[in-house]
Amino acid sequence: MKQFDVLVVDDEAEFRDLTVKILNKRGINARGAESGEQAMEILRHALIDVVLLDVKMPGIDGIETLRQIRIQNPLVEVVLLTGHASVESGIEGMKLGAFDYLMKPIELDPLLEKLSFAYEKKRLHQEKIELAQMKKHMAMPS
Amino acid sequence: MERKKQYYNTITRRLLIAFFCLSILPITSFAWIMKNSVEETNIFKLQELAKSTIEHRAEVISRFLDDKINLLSSLESLFSQEYLFSQANVERIFLAINRTGDIVDLQVIDVAGNQHAYVGPYRTKVEGKNYNDAPWFTETLISGIHVSDVFSGYRNTPHFVVAVTNSLKSYVVRATINSSMFNALLHSAQLGPNGDVFIVNRKGELQTPGLLEKNTLSIEEKQLLSFDNISNSLVTGTDVYTTRWIHNGHWLLVLRANIKDSLGYYLRLRNRIFLIVIGISFVAIAAATYVSFALARNFERSDKEFAALGLQFSQVEKMATVGRLAAGIAHEINNPLQMITNQAGWIGELLPDEDPAQIKNLDEYLHAVEQIKHHVRRAGTITHRLLGFSRKMTAQQESVQVNDLITETTSFVEREASYNNIHIVTRLASDLPTTMTDGPQLQQVLLNLVGNAIDAVGKEGEVTITTWLEPPDKIVVECADTGPGIPSDNLPHLFDPFFTTKDPGKGTGLGLYISYDIVKKLGGSIAAANRKGGGAVFTIVLPVNRFRRQG
Numbered sequence: 001m002k003q004f005d006v007l008v009v010d011d012e013a014e015f016r017d018l019t020v021k022i023l024n025k026r027g028i029n030a031r032g033a034e035s036g037e038q039a040m041e042i043l044r045h046a047l048i049d050v051v052l053l054d055v056k057m058p059g060i061d062g063i064e065t066l067r068q069i070r071i072q073n074p075l076v077e078v079v080l081l082t083g084h085a086s087v088e089s090g091i092e093g094m095k096l097g098a099f100d101y102l103m104k105p106i107e108l109d110p111l112l113e114k115l116s117f118a119y120e121k122k123r124l125h126q127e128k129i130e131l132a133q134m135k136k137h138m139a140m141p142s
Numbered sequence: 143m144e145r146k147k148q149y150y151n152t153i154t155r156r157l158l159i160a161f162f163c164l165s166i167l168p169i170t171s172f173a174w175i176m177k178n179s180v181e182e183t184n185i186f187k188l189q190e191l192a193k194s195t196i197e198h199r200a201e202v203i204s205r206f207l208d209d210k211i212n213l214l215s216s217l218e219s220l221f222s223q224e225y226l227f228s229q230a231n232v233e234r235i236f237l238a239i240n241r242t243g244d245i246v247d248l249q250v251i252d253v254a255g256n257q258h259a260y261v262g263p264y265r266t267k268v269e270g271k272n273y274n275d276a277p278w279f280t281e282t283l284i285s286g287i288h289v290s291d292v293f294s295g296y297r298n299t300p301h302f303v304v305a306v307t308n309s310l311k312s313y314v315v316r317a318t319i320n321s322s323m324f325n326a327l328l329h330s331a332q333l334g335p336n337g338d339v340f341i342v343n344r345k346g347e348l349q350t351p352g353l354l355e356k357n358t359l360s361i362e363e364k365q366l367l368s369f370d371n372i373s374n375s376l377v378t379g380t381d382v383y384t385t386r387w388i389h390n391g392h393w394l395l396v397l398r399a400n401i402k403d404s405l406g407y408y409l410r411l412r413n414r415i416f417l418i419v420i421g422i423s424f425v426a427i428a429a430a431t432y433v434s435f436a437l438a439r440n441f442e443r444s445d446k447e448f449a450a451l452g453l454q455f456s457q458v459e460k461m462a463t464v465g466r467l468a469a470g471i472a473h474e475i476n477n478p479l480q481m482i483t484n485q486a487g488w489i490g491e492l493l494p495d496e497d498p499a500q501i502k503n504l505d506e507y508l509h510a511v512e513q514i515k516h517h518v519r520r521a522g523t524i525t526h527r528l529l530g531f532s533r534k535m536t537a538q539q540e541s542v543q544v545n546d547l548i549t550e551t552t553s554f555v556e557r558e559a560s561y562n563n564i565h566i567v568t569r570l571a572s573d574l575p576t577t578m579t580d581g582p583q584l585q586q587v588l589l590n591l592v593g594n595a596i597d598a599v600g601k602e603g604e605v606t607i608t609t610w611l612e613p614p615d616k617i618v619v620e621c622a623d624t625g626p627g628i629p630s631d632n633l634p635h636l637f638d639p640f641f642t643t644k645d646p647g648k649g650t651g652l653g654l655y656i657s658y659d660i661v662k663k664l665g666g667s668i669a670a671a672n673r674k675g676g677g678a679v680f681t682i683v684l685p686v687n688r689f690r691r692q693g
Contacts, residue, residue: 012477018484025491083476103529105479105522107515108487 004119005047006030009039009065010054010081019052022108028115036065043073050099050118052111055082055089063093070097075126077118081106146442154438161430166423173419177412181405185382188404189375192333192384196373196397199331199339200386206327207304207389211287213239214306214315223313226250232259246301246318253312255279262318273314282307282314289389292321292341292349300351324350334403341393349393363396461637461658468639472525479518479525486514527652528639542581544617544684545570548607551588555596562601566592569608574617578687579664587657587668591621591680594653597644598625598678615686622679627672636670 006028010016016032023030031046033039036059039051051069055062066078080093080101090101099118102111217235218226225231227250236248247262255274262268273279282288282305290303305316328339328350340352346359363383365376376383384397402409490511498504552566559566595605603624612618628636635641637658642651661668666684673679 015477015481015484018481018488022484022488022491083473083480103522103526104476105483105518107483107519108491 004028004049004116004123006115007033007039007042007046007048007051009033009036009051009057009062011035011057012054019111023112023115026108026112028112036060036062036068039065040068040072043069043076048073048076049122050115051076051078052115053078053080053098055080055093055101063089063096066093066096066098075122075129077122079114079118146445150438150442153441154434157434157437158430161426161434165426165430169419169422169426173415176415180408180412184405184408185377185401188333188382188399188401189377189384191404192382192397192399193373193375195331195333196384196386196395199328199397200388200395202327203324203341203395204388206323207289210245210304210317210319211289211306214304214317218306218308218313218315223308226313226315227252227258229259229261233261236261244320244323246299246320248318249316251279251314251316253283253314258313278303278305279314282316283311286311289392291343291347291392302349321350331397333397333399336400336403338398339396341388341395343393344391363398457634457637461662464638465659468528472528475521476525479521483515483518483522486511486518490515524650524652527650527656539578539687540581541576542579542584543574543576544584544619545574545609547581547585548588548609548619551585551592552607554589555592559596559605562596562599564596564599564602565604567604567606569606571610574609574611575686577617577684578689579684580660583660584664584684587660587682588619588621590653590657591682595621595623595625595678595680598623600625611686612683617684617686619682619684620679621682622673622677624677627676628670628678630672633670633672637668 006023008016008019008023008030010019010032011034013034016034020030020032031042033042036057039053042048043051053062053065057065060068062080062082066080069076069078077099078093078097080090080098081104082090082101083104090103093101099121100114102114217239221231221235226235232248232250236245239245240248247260247264249257249262249268250259251257251273255272255276257268257271257273260268278288278290286307288303288305292300292302300321301318302321303316303318305314307314324341328341331339338352341349342359342363343349346364348359373384373386375385380401382399382401384399386395387393388395490508493501493504493507493511496504501507548568548570552568556566592605592607599605605624606620606622608620608622610618632641632643637654638651639655640651641655658668661682661684664684665687666682668680668682670678670680
């Protein structure tokens with residue numbers, strides 16, 4: 001599996017830390033953020049491929065965070081995680097451009113699978129952009 | 143239930159009383175008042191008529207008597223004593239004055255009571271008779287005039303005597319008058335066929351036989367004699383009496399008018415009115431009874447409907463509350479479940495790193511981790527179903543033929559059912575329209591119902607699925623089985639989440655809850671009942687949507 005960077009955003013420390021630990025063990029560069037604000041801060045400086053985002057959080061919630069990520073880092077893929085009844089919030093998140101949403105409880109393997117699909121999508125997308133840029137450079141040599 | 147019945151009986155009774163008071167009572171009292179007042183008016187009029195009649199008759203009779211007295215008086219003033227004492231002369235006079243024939247005989251008697259002349263049929267009997275001791279003779283000499291009561295005497299016909307004396311009281315002229323003349327005079331005064339007119343004296347003896355040929359006076363008639371007024375009237379139950387004293391208070395002229403005679407027309411009218419009133423009363427009673435019972439029955443029915451509606455409403459409300467509650471609980475459980483699966487996963491991650499030689503039961507640990515994950519998955523399935531995760535209600539809307547859906551669904555379970563000798567019968571209406579709905583979701587409901595039905599039947603039986611179009615736009619699907627039916631205690635809880643009668647571990651108790659939820663979200667309704675012949679029946683009612691629903 002290719003190495004990629006994941007940001008786990010969840011207000012519940014136990015879940016966040018454990019998930020980060022497991023992901024790291026599986027060879028994924030993961031780090032945690034305890035709130036939407038902190039996540040935005042990290043995204044501004046660090047290179048992140050996929051964000052695992054809890055929908056229900058104190059402060060700015062998952063949906064709002066997602067909205068800001070789309071503006072600030074449009075290439076970053078977001079996977080929503082909800083323990084909440086509201087399928088609607090999952091659907092709303094998808095409409096806002098989330099890659100997918102997962103319902104708690106989710107086991108490790110499906111989670112990993114979903115995250116790598118998200119990364120794959122992001123990678124392909126990025127490749128296309130790079131290809132286009134290359135074409136641009138080749139068409140217009142400086 | 144008994145109290146309710148009593149309540150409706152009270153309503154019926156009150157309505158009946160109200161109708162009675164409003165219809166029969168007024169009619170009856172009106173008829174009663176009319177009857178009395180008309181009767182009184184009639185009696186009053188009859189009395190008036192009787193009074194004027196008797197006045198007139200009294201005058202005629204008085205004049206008749208005066209006539210006779212005047213006749214005798216004029217005889218004695220026209221002729222001298224010598225002339226009248228001659229038999230031949232008196233005979234001539236008798237012939238002259240008796241044109242009408244009402245004078246039976248004529249006598250001339252001197253002061254000493256010796257008869258001087260007699261004309262009449264009883265000459266031999268009165269020949270040489272002395273009247274000196276006769277009370278009437280003495281009275282005539284004293285008061286100048288005498289009129290006797292009516293008597294038969296030896297003449298054998300009713301008659302009375304008029305006698306006058308001359309101014310010198312030297313002789314008396316006496317005439318016997320046939321009293322049957324009175325009858326003729328009174329006859330025209332009769333009012334009605336049962337009316338009567340007669341004359342009585344002070345002693346109550348009839349002076350004329352009366353038109354009805356009776357001989358004695360009734361008690362009421364005797365009572366009339368005790369009145370001393372010149373004229374009087376008395377109303378008894380059957381008759382109106384009018385009286386007038388005539389002939390200086392010696393005789394009483396009595397006129398009796400029968401009320402029934404004069405009221406004949408009125409009485410006929412009254413009877414007819416009574417018949418009509420009785421008829422109307424019967425009709426009114428019948429109508430009132432019918433209306434009262436019908437109204438009470440309507441009350442009862444609408445009350446029942448209202449109660450049923452209330453029950454239905456509370457059921458819907460309960461389901462909504464339970465749904466919210468279940469979702470809340472599911473959510474709260476999901477987070478710990480997530481932690482459990484994560485921790486178990488972490489153990490699973492770390493275990494392979496350990497030295498197998500150091501861990502005696504490595505396989506057991508790995509197995510335990512797997513089991514933990516398995517049970518979390520199971521719990522997760524339940525919470526997910528509760529939360530509606532497996533049924534996204536942005537449901538796809540497509541044109542669905544419910545009949546096809548049923549055919550497809552039954553094909554899934556037919557084989558399994560046939561192992562247990564359960565026959566699945568479908569009676570599908572050919573004119574069923576398609577509807578815009580969520581096919582897979584609806585199929586889940588149908589599968590659930592048919593599955594339940596097969597479980598209920600167990601072995602050997604029938605599951606019948608019927609569809610029909612309820613005009614104008616409702617599709618009804620009925621799933622009936624020949625199982626034991628649903629205990630009535632369970633009916634209210636049937637659609638509650640986690641309510642199951644199946645063995646633990648076999649059913650989650652969510653099937654009907656989810657079916658209920660799906661059908662409700664599809665805009666329909668689902669209900670359960672027991673069949674009369676045994677077994678349960680589930681009925682789904684779905685709207686026919688011709689266009690995609692918005693939102």
